[in-house]
Amino acid sequence: MTLAAARLVFIPRDALSLAGAVGVLYVPARAEATSDGSGAGSIALVPGYYILHVITADGTATAGIAVPNAATAEIGACIDQTLDLPALSEFQALVVAAEAAADAAAASALAAATFDPVLYLAKSGNLSGLLNTTTALTNLGATATGASLFTAATAAAARTTLGATAVGDAVFTAASTAAAQTAIGASVVGKALMVAVDAAAGRTAIAAAPLASPAFTGVVSVASGSAALPSLTFSADLDTGFWNPANNLLGVAINGVERARFDGNYLRLAAGGIQFNGDTADANSLDDYEEGSFTPTISGAGVSGAGTYTLQTGRYVKVGKVVTIWGAVTITAHTGSGQMIIGGLPFTTANVANMKTVASILYLSLTVPASSFAVGFIGPNESWISMNSLATAATGYVSLSIDAACTLNFTATYEAA
Known part of the structure; x- marks a missing residue:
């Protein structure tokens, strides 16, 4: 890009822990041509700490480094101090490098050939940290190879170790980039292994070996999930499992x-x-169990009519298709006519031809023909009890007419539709 007038903000040197170090600030840029074709000159920064130096686009440093003096502006002393760079065009990069002169230093630079960023951390003259994106090496420790915390031991294998050395006491190691395997343990093949078993689905297996069972101490927490995407599922059947x-x-x-x-x-x-x-x-299949209540009614088969009730109560239990009902009803007046019907049953009977469910009836003040008693039944595909009378010496039953005032208690067990 072209930089007509750039402003650069520096963080105070104390925040960078560079006390006692001499730093060099490099500005790779295609400088405006001078009469001899050389790059732009150097600009001095804070005396004793930073020096600005221009490098041409091909990575070649200009000769000489400006020497700081008391007249130089104290850039970097405060976080809001800035540097004007009005003479630079086609600005490419700004890199800060520091050489260790005391017990601590940090350096940042570009590789000469590739302009690849490199970050150095040093302590007492020893390299303790390195970042080089070209070789994908990352070290953090007292030295590049010893007592490191993170070391990309082999860039080709993309291995990353965490421990005392690059190959010992490792916690994380990519054992095989082809299989996307990551070992967790004392070595590449020790103790535990995490394997991306299906990269397309993003699945990862955890085991002592790819086919072994893991052991956990403590709590394993997963998301609540859903019926469509269970939290605990199976590799070959991702929509079958458990969820919350x-x-x-x-x-x-x-x-x-x-x-x-x-x-x-x-x-x-x-x-x-x-x-x-x-x-x-x-x-x-046993597919149902329920309990509940219902409100029994009395009506006439010819004319339904309306009754005056002082008691209406009913209860049922259903197990599978088998229903048992209990009920009690009292009327003191009724306008219906024809055969007496007890209605309001909670379920309709199964539609099986010639199958009638007999109801047990206990009645009070019900008008029944002489030498007869009241009986009730529920026919196929019905949700009511039809009242009938049966003579003691007869061979059949007849319809029992509705009564204006009576009390009925009844129970029956039948198959629901």
């Missing part, structure tokens, strides 16, 4: 759909029910 629908709940998902849920008090199945002894037929 809400606090204190454990969900089981199969094929991306919730199939079961645990809350510590109950097991809830989304569908299908429970099958026993290896049975796989849907008809043989």
